[in-house]
Amino acid sequence: MTENTGVIVIGGGYAGVMAANRLTQRADVAVTLINPRPTFVERIRLHQLVAGSHEAVVDYREVLREGVRLVVDTVTRIDAAERGVTLASGGTLGYDHLVYAVGSGSADPRVPGASEFAYPIATLEEARRLRPVLDAASATAAVTVVGGGPTGIETAAELAEEGRAVTLVCGGVLGPYLHRRGRRSVARRLAGLGVTVLEGPDTKVTAVTRDAVRLSGGRTLPSEVTVWTAGFGVPDLAARSGLSTDALGRLLTDETLTSVDDPRIVAAGDSAAPSNLPLRMSCQAAMPLGARAADTVLSRIAGEQPAPLNQVFAGQCVSLGRRAGIFQFAHRNDVALWFHVDGRPGAKLKEFVCKSVVKHLGDEARKPGSYSLHRVPGGAERRQLLRAATPPAPAATPAADRS
Template identity: 45%
Template sequence: MTGQHRIVVLGAGYAGLAAARRLASKAREAEITVVDARASFVERVRLHQQAAGQQISKWDLREMLANKNIHFVRARATQIDTEAKRVLLDSATALDYDTLVYALGSIADPNSVPGVAEHAYLLATPEDAGRFTAPRGTVVIVGGGATGIELAAELAETQPDSRVMLLGPDEPGAWLSTRARAHIRRVLERLGVEIRSDAKVIEVTGEGVRLADGSLIEAAATVWTAGFGVPDLAARSGLSVDRVGRVLTDASLRSLSHPDVYAAGDSAVIAGPGGRELRMACATALPTGKYAADAIATRLRGGEPVPLRFRYAVQCLSLGRRDGLIQFLHTDDSPRRTVLTGRTAAWVKEAVVRGAGWAARP
């Protein structure tokens, strides 16, 4: 026992590393430990590039964190004993904490429809991306969200001999502005992606995907990008969570049920402008990780943090290496009419991704 305030950060993604980095500078009197099952930090927003066969960078977590005097434990948390303030690990050891930062991020949801777990590839983790190799024949991507769009464009550009289909019940980028949706469709079609925006997938089989109308689309590989979930650790440990399993938080990102626990990023329910919950995104993880650290440091000094005030400015999508989309946003995260497209947008997106990676790495 050192007598120092012990802060344990669960998760070494964007939110967890941003929190640890900020705590190292704002709460120097504390002992900070980061726990993650992986040995390396990989930029999650580049996983579609990895799946398309490109090499993406990774950084050794132990080395990175040691440079900031942050301890690193490579292990998976199996239980949080909130009474004893202890995290149990799969290494048959445990870590005691005074304050816990819960930043385990999100994972794919393989239970969305029958057959996903058995027959589809996922794209939520580096391990998911590493398992996928574009085969000869048709690649069906299910989901017209950001992940599906970016993967479809990257595959079509990188693997021009593959047949790439993007399926979903709505237009790709349906939440974006009319101009943004038109640009996405135009670029995808130029790259040779076949788009089905009337396709509701009800089953994934070894042969392909079955639609609600009973038809079967044959595929050499199916990639499932429709929806994400979160680890069930918080729910199993008795923290107050929503129906998905995300930690319910107050205006300072403190758990509603356990005030010595803070949550940030995809695994937290965080109120945003206009009463809308902040979405799962790197653009959410970094600032909320930093804010949670600031709130903790403020309370350690005997103060009371100001409530989180946050808004999105843009949403960025890559459409291969030579095109992109920057959607400007209103305060409540709804799209403005203004968009940036083409090579300039691709450059801006790359700059944002590099900046996010730098901001997360201690």
């Protein structure tokens, strides 16, 4: 009797769940998903959790294939040589193949006082910590949101719609991804909600105190509650485990998402740096990367050559409270187009996207292999970038690993 091939997936977010579900296409593959929480987090709804309009969690029974073993724990080290992982609880688990999908979280702000007095919301625990703080603050309390990206915009709009006095400090341009037409639309909506938007080179935060935010231009803003949405970081698990990473700590891989150090380790989602040219951190990238990572593992098990990455983008979706939003369309290479949908239709599109993400995961759980967005034709711009760059050499695949 042939022994099952054991695959461990580290991380139960968008990429990890997609990979775990897809790996169950083979009956002889035993999949273990290791995640620090017992529920799936809808990260793209965390700003709603902060504002009290959504819990931002889904039961794993809705999105995870029955038969995938869920281990609620944290991996503290990967031992590539021994093909095992060490858990925070003290146990160890062995694997034949490993999918590294640890995601991303808040970056160290490196701004005096930010760690002590500002509230990040990149994780479920952080968002839950902020919610009672806002509840305890008076209705007229000055709230400052730091960061002009989608999370900052969404959080500012959501809180302003509640009647909060919100200032959005961009530290640069409002919505840097957006086309200028889309940016104007977002600015109009925020102004209509009463959000004070501060952008430009003099709006970089230089210090945070218990009741104020200081800017590079010399201005000091009163702030009873400061929300920090600027920047993301990745866990340092790969680096701590002696695996090659980029400067941010993402696992370095080739274009099949295979680690440059070990052909039995593949990466997906925000924590992957294929050819040292990582994609934009987003669920839009994470789920196709999760599917591609699973396909790479399945190809190696079958003794076949894995297909390379073929990632395309549709744009960026940003909610602007519960009654408005914007869908910014983009070229397949993730550069914004002039065209966007805003207002109430934009809000409906954003909600459709949020629900579709969960549906895609649930559909893959019910019918592994059904997801196909990672195979949409495209990728010419990425191939040009690869020719212009000098990517790390792909990991070799010994004959013994093709069995």
